[in-house]
Structure formats: structure tokens, C-alpha cells
Amino acid sequence: MAEQTEVDLINRDPNNLNDHVKVMFEDVLGEPEGAHSADCVWRNSYKCFNCGKSCCYKFLTYLCGILTALCWGCNFACITFEHIWCITPFLRVWAIYLGCMQKFLGQCYNCCVSPFCEACGMFFSNIRVVNSSG
Template sequence: MSVDLINRDPNCINSHIQCAFEDVLAEPEGVQSIDCVWKLSYSCFECWKNLCYKLTTLLCGCCIAASWGCEFASVAFLHVWQFTPTLKVLQINCTYYRKWWSLILSCCVDPCCISCGQIFHAFKREK
């Protein structure tokens, strides 16, 4: 599998990040700067945004990507080797305990409930 250099967010996980010039700066009708100022502002914004982003990704991107790679490897490792087997053990044991608890309830509690039900069944409600 190769890296797609064109579509770098194919699952749209960062679609909430709106940082284009038009998303950040806007002049409403009636309060607009001179056209050359607006064009120069656009150029400065795009230049500095791209320069700063590329510089910080150059300095930090690989280290941060390595850190996240380790983090997700740890998460996968824990799920495969710890959490899933633990849940399976609990599932097996809880099935046994559920049967055991059901047997105790049916032997000890059910007779009491049935007796109470029989006592109250004898009372008739008058209309």
C-alpha cells in the first residue's frame, strides 16, 4: 500500500479544520480595505501559514508520527493480548456463575415468592 500524496485525508477525519484565508478573514459589505491591501493580506496569510506549517511538520512531524505509531501499536497489542482474552475469560466464568446463581435463586428464593403469591392470590378484589 502506497501513500496517496493527492488526497491526504481520504476518510475526512480533519474536515472540521477550516484554515483557508476565506475561512479566517472576511470583510463584510460596507467595510472593505483597498484591493491591493486585501490581495497583499491574502498573499502574506498564505505564505506564512504554509511556511510555518511546513517548518513545524519538518521539525516535529516524523517524531510525532513515530510517537502515535507507538501509541496505536500499544493499543493494538493490549487489545489482542490483554483485553480480548480477559473478556473471554470473564464471559466463560460469568456463564458458570449465572447458572450457579440461577440455581440458588430457584432453590431458595422461588419457593418463598411462590408461597407469597399463593397467599395474596387468595384475596379477592371487590368491585
Template structure:
């Protein structure tokens, strides 16, 4: 493992969890004319950030490694299944379906196309006139 390339500042470089970015102002807001006492608002701000940070750190301390192991195993299983099962099956299906497509296309061009051309020539000479 190369920990030197691990970015410890930007831990979501692809913004896959952009929807989770919540600041105090995104959750709690007082409209004009309805304001609490300033010290309560400041204390609420401090409590929000402290509780959010503390609880997140506790949850990740007890569950983070186990959940990371689970997802690592899950993605390893998915990769294994795709490399050894899904991709070869899809490739086999593409080969068989390509043969079916060529066979059906040849049959249509040999049998149906001449009949359609004949009927189109027959019906192309019909003229409809209003009286």
C-alpha cells in the same frame, strides 16, 4: 511497504480531521460597510495562505517524522497490550462471569421464584373494595 496504494492527493480519506479545514473566508471576514482597501485584502489573503502553508511545512519537516514514529510506537504498544493482555483478560472475565450468571440464575429460579409465586398466589386473592 506498498507506496503504490498511498493516495497522495486525498490524504484524509476518512475525514478524521474535517474540523481543521480552514480557509481564509472561515477565519477572516469583513461585513458589509466595513471593507479594507482591495489591495490590503488581497495581500492579507496571500499572507494568510503563505504563512499557513510555510509554517505547516516547517513544522512537519522538523517534527513530522518523530511524531509519526511516536504514534507508530504508541499504537504498536496498544495493539500489543490488547492482543496479549486485555483481550485474554476480558475473555477470562466473560467465562467467569458467565458461570456466576448461571449460578445466580439457577439459585434465583430454585429458591426465590417458588417463594415469589406462592406470595403472588396468596396476594392475588385479596380484593379491595370501596364503601
């Protein structure tokens, strides 16, 4: 797996993972016709919303971003370790055991159930249905 040498500082969500949290002022507040506040209130509300959202987000990322990223990195490292060293080998062992069980049950079916099914098939194959009117 090739690793990135530099982080993209322009497009920080290239896979659009967080499109659902793109919240703009117009997505939250809207004044219908006949219920307009003064223009200066609306204009300053717009500025306060964007400034508050931006400042709060930046503050939270400064406060928690690096440690949260470290925790998520460790979490995904543990998941990767678990899959490589525990789950995948276990699934391989399980597949081996189930392969043997499949052969065993297949032989039991061929010996015990198949003759019965063949006999029923022969019995029912001799039934003739005639459709007569009147």
C-alpha cells in the same frame, strides 16, 4: 489484513478525519459592508494568510512530522499488543468466571427466591377488584 503498497499523495484524508481543521481565509477574516479596507490590503492579507499558514505547516511537518508519525505508530502498536495479549484473554477469563457465577446465582435464586415469588403470586392472584359506582 492487506497492506497498502503505496501511499496516496493526492487524497491524503480519504476518511475525512480532519474536516474540522479545514480553515480558509474566508473562515477567519471577513469585512462587513461599510468596513472595507483598501483592495490592495485585502488582497495582500489573503496572500499572506495562505502563505503563512502553508509555510508554517510545512516547516512544522519537516521538523516534527516523521518523529510524530513514528510515535503514533508505536503508540498504536502498543495498544494492539495490549488488546491481543492482555485485554482479550482477560475478558475471556472473566467471561468464564462470570458464567460459573451466573449458574451458581441462578440456582440460589431458583432455590430461595422463586418459591417466595410463586407464593406471593398465588396470594395476590386471588384478589378481586370490583368497581362499583354509587
